[in-house]
Amino acid sequence: xxxxxxxxxxxxxxxxxxxxxxxxxxxxxxxxxxxxxxxxxxxxxxxxxxxxxxxxxxxxxxxxxxxxxxxxxxxxxxxxxxxxxxxxxxxxxxxxxxxxxxxxxxxxxxxxxxxxxxxxxxxxxxxxxxxxxxxxxxxxxxxxxxxxxxxxxxxxxxxxxxxxxxxxxxxxxxxxxxxxxxxxxxxxxxxxxxxxxxxxxxxxx
Amino acid sequence: xxxxxxxxxxxxxxxxxxxxxxxxxxxxxxxxxxxxxxxxxxxxxxxxxxxxxxxxxxxxxxxxxxxxxxxxxxxxxxxxxxxxxxxxxxxxxxxxxxxxxxxxxxxxxxxxxxxxxxxxxxxxxxxxxxxxxxxxxxxxxxxxxxxxxxxxxxxxxxxxxxxxxxxxxxxxxxxxxxxxxxxxxxxxxxxxxxxxxxxxxxxxxxxxxxxxxxxxxxxxxxxxxxxxxxxxxxxxxxxxxxxxxxxxxxxxxxxxxxxxxxxxxxxxxxxxxxxxxxxxxxxxxxxxxxxxxxxxxxxxxxxxxxxxxxxxxxxxxxxxxxxxxxxxxxxxxxxxxxxxxxxxxxxxxxxxxxxxxxx
Numbered sequence: 001x002x003x004x005x006x007x008x009x010x011x012x013x014x015x016x017x018x019x020x021x022x023x024x025x026x027x028x029x030x031x032x033x034x035x036x037x038x039x040x041x042x043x044x045x046x047x048x049x050x051x052x053x054x055x056x057x058x059x060x061x062x063x064x065x066x067x068x069x070x071x072x073x074x075x076x077x078x079x080x081x082x083x084x085x086x087x088x089x090x091x092x093x094x095x096x097x098x099x100x101x102x103x104x105x106x107x108x109x110x111x112x113x114x115x116x117x118x119x120x121x122x123x124x125x126x127x128x129x130x131x132x133x134x135x136x137x138x139x140x141x142x143x144x145x146x147x148x149x150x151x152x153x154x155x156x157x158x159x160x161x162x163x164x165x166x167x168x169x170x171x172x173x174x175x176x177x178x179x180x181x182x183x184x185x186x187x188x189x190x191x192x193x194x195x196x197x198x199x200x201x202x203x204x205x
Numbered sequence: 206x207x208x209x210x211x212x213x214x215x216x217x218x219x220x221x222x223x224x225x226x227x228x229x230x231x232x233x234x235x236x237x238x239x240x241x242x243x244x245x246x247x248x249x250x251x252x253x254x255x256x257x258x259x260x261x262x263x264x265x266x267x268x269x270x271x272x273x274x275x276x277x278x279x280x281x282x283x284x285x286x287x288x289x290x291x292x293x294x295x296x297x298x299x300x301x302x303x304x305x306x307x308x309x310x311x312x313x314x315x316x317x318x319x320x321x322x323x324x325x326x327x328x329x330x331x332x333x334x335x336x337x338x339x340x341x342x343x344x345x346x347x348x349x350x351x352x353x354x355x356x357x358x359x360x361x362x363x364x365x366x367x368x369x370x371x372x373x374x375x376x377x378x379x380x381x382x383x384x385x386x387x388x389x390x391x392x393x394x395x396x397x398x399x400x401x402x403x404x405x406x407x408x409x410x411x412x413x414x415x416x417x418x419x420x421x422x423x424x425x426x427x428x429x430x431x432x433x434x435x436x437x438x439x440x441x442x443x444x445x446x447x448x449x450x451x452x453x454x455x456x457x458x459x460x461x462x463x464x465x466x467x468x469x470x471x472x473x474x475x476x477x478x479x480x481x482x483x484x485x486x487x488x489x490x491x492x493x494x495x496x497x498x499x500x501x502x503x504x505x506x507x508x509x510x511x512x513x514x515x516x517x518x519x520x521x522x523x524x525x526x527x528x529x530x531x532x533x534x535x536x537x538x539x540x541x542x543x544x545x546x547x548x549x550x551x552x553x554x555x556x557x558x559x560x561x562x563x564x
Contacts, residue, residue, distance in 0.1 A: 019225040023249045023290045025240050027272070027281040027367035031214045055505050057497075087505045089276055114318040114378035118277035145375045146318075153279045169497070 035129045035155040047104035048078040054088040057169040059110040065180040088119040100131040105199045109138030117143035136198040140166040141185040160198030215282045246294040257289040260302040272368040274318040283367040295359035306563035315364040316371035322379030324423040326390040330405035331415030339393040343541030357391030398460035399538035401475045408557040415560040422452040425551035432465045445486040451498040452551030453533040459540030462547040483531040491522030
């Protein structure tokens with residue numbers, strides 16, 4: 001009579017090495033259409049930069065500090081604040097056309113939620129690639145991997161962006177000013193250095 | 206939606222099969238790739254998937270739909286077979302497949318990425334409930350029925366896998382997560398014990414149609430036992446005050462509670478009860494507009510002139526506004542009459558999809 005297998009024998013039985021074929025549960029990704037950055041000016045002196053407020057969670061307050069930085073440190077740059085015509089969930093041709101007609105560069109912000117970060121990244125890519133305006137997107141640091149994923153799938157992984165600490169919502173004027181004067185938590189570089197490099201040919205150096 | 210999202214083309218770059226391996230290694234492989242909910246899955250062998258596919262008349266390579274974790278993220282596309290793979294993984298029986306296909310066809314992800322950590326809620330109506338022996342009685346919203354449990358789980362798995370993932374920090378940003386996400390609160394409406402018309406009939410379907418309805422949010426939940434004679438109106442008002450400003454109330458009533466609403470308030474139709482809920486949920490305008498969620502998601506529409514929000518914006522700070530539009534409020538009857546418990550889920554209705562089209 002055969003003795004029953006011991007737990008040790010069972011555990012090491014070749015019967016459990018049988019290979020099984022199973023199907024892959026993952027869906028089909030969209031085709032990625034590669035895009036390119038638009039040409040950049042050598043400097044921002046005398047240029048007009050649109051600061052595009054995505055209308056979410058005090059974004060405009062951070063952009064006001066960016067505007068104040070330019071006024072203090074690069075007074076030859078003309079900045080124009082504009083809020084999206086609708087919520088960030090909508091493509092905004094009216095705003096993009098105004099930027100193209102009257103602006104030389106754009107800063108879009110702030111991407112600081114799971115919907116608005118993809119939206120800000122996408123709008124920045126639209127302004128850059130469909131309207132030919134050099135653009136930097138501003139996000140908070142928690143969304144860096146979201147932004148990487150969105151820009152990659154949009155065909156422009158090199159889309160220019162800078163990150164500030166999370167949160168922006170509820171922060172005081174002084175705290176937001178410190179964000180702008182401080183460092184990007186992801187790269188360690190000064191935020192405004194990244195913004196300016198992202199909008200000029202300094203990007204290529 | 207941006208043009209590049211809505212006009213995407215798709216390439217069939219995802220392989221059909223996984224490299225053959227032992228059961229143990231495959232379970233680990235699925236977990237490590239983020240294809241599971243971290244519970245063991247039923248491995249989707251070709252035989253199991255074929256058995257699942259036998260319960261729909263649709264072809265395996267037919268496109269079912271597209272899904273993305275948020276707007277402004279490009280959607281991924283999927284076929285009937287891909288949905289079947291995920292249905293097998295969840296442990297669903299083949300006879301549940303038309304319900305699961307209907308959920309997949311909705312295009313509404315159960316793994317949406319919102320920092321608020323939303324979850325889906327699924328209500329099944331019509332004859333399919335009895336055909337596949339779903340639960341609409343005692344324990345209907347809990348782990349007490351195979352169909353309820355596995356259909357809900359399948360909806361979650363297919364959402365995460367067919368939309369390109371639900372990876373924390375990348376494609377899922379829910380700051381705290383949501384426990385309802387495990388099975389997406391999937392149940393059948395207790396049509397038989399309900400004194401009113403079922404949900405799907407309210408949404409324009411016939412009683413004999415089988416459907417799935419999807420709600421999304423499921424963050425705020427308030428709860429009560431019955432309706433007391435003296436202060437029942439005030440108690441309902443208190444419950445509604447606990448529903449978040451970016452959701453709408455969906456009442457989940459045990460049949461005993463449904464009857465109490467008729468006894469107390471004469472609400473012999475769902476419409477009358479919904480009207481009462483709309484009129485009862487009031488808040489001073491100043492306090493309403495100071496809610497962060499309202500500032501983020503309602504205020505922009507108000508400034509664009511969308512009603513009724515635009516009118517609320519003109520209200521004085523202490524003026525009471527009825528901030529849940531009547532058309533957005535829903536009532537579902539579920540439960541086994543063990544007691545007159547009921548709850549209000551803060552969840553927005555998204556859509557109702559025919560199950561019969563996927564048989």
